[in-house]
Amino acid sequence: MNQTLMLETRNLRLCVAQRVLLDACDWTVFAGECWCVLGQNGAGKSTLLRTLAGLREVDGGQIYLQQRALSEWRLDALAKQRAFLPQQRVDAFSYRAIDTVLSARHPYHESHYWDSDVDVEVAMQALALLDVAALAQRDVRSLSGGERQRVAIAALMAQDTPLLLLDEPASALDLAHQVSCMRLLSSACAEKNKSVIMVSHDLNLSYRIATHVLLMMPDATYLSGRKEEVMTAEHVSACLGHPIKTVIHEDQWIFLPQ
Secondary structure, eight states: OOOOEEEEEEEEEEEETTEEEEEEEEEEEETTOEEEEEOOTTSSHHHHHHHHTTSSOOSEEEEEETTEEGGGSOHHHHTTTEEEEOSOOOOOSOOBHHHHHHGGGGGGOTTOSSOOHHHHHHHHHHHHHTTOGGGTTSBGGGSOHHHHHHHHHHHHHHHOOSEEEEESTTTTSOHHHHHHHHHHHHHHHHHHOOEEEEEOSOHHHHHHHOSEEEEEOTTSOEEEEEHHHHOOHHHHHHHHTSOEEEEEETTEEEEEEO
């Protein structure tokens, strides 16, 4: 395992109103690891991702990105280190899909104002990876939910950061694109040494591609570690508040609600 430390939380505390979502969280993420965050609705998964992205203040403790306090990063520098895919988005204006992806290249425009040939090439490659290159000239508001999601993921990939934060990336995708998207994220970790932290509700797909799991428990505690050790039927049942059983089929673990 690559021992380059990508992200670390020390005594992290997250709250919404008077409710504690996560308390005393000491967590480390290394380069090349693919993490899945699991928890019930309202457990704080999206809040955690937004906090890791630097889009909200911590309620206690500290977050370190590459061993430097997240609060000390300039926004322009941070945009080259982490990319964030929110769960929802609103397209208020008419943009082509290619322009949406090219917007993710803005952190690299220090020496030029307009998109360069390299930017366009990177954007088109990202669209092709997500099987939406043919939609490059389409208005994003005319796309289906799944097509728009794949354009958003393409923008995330085009930003080309070492840390990817994704909130339910496969939720709007059909089965074939769910699998291809997850494989893309897995290969980004295995082949490009990126770190992925994603929220998902699909236990089986998550187990197939993740190397590690963070369970956000109902009592604001957490469990974290390699998926084989943490993502057990007992732990997942307690996390999700519903009994889960596991079966093995052709060397694959399958999670089934009882």
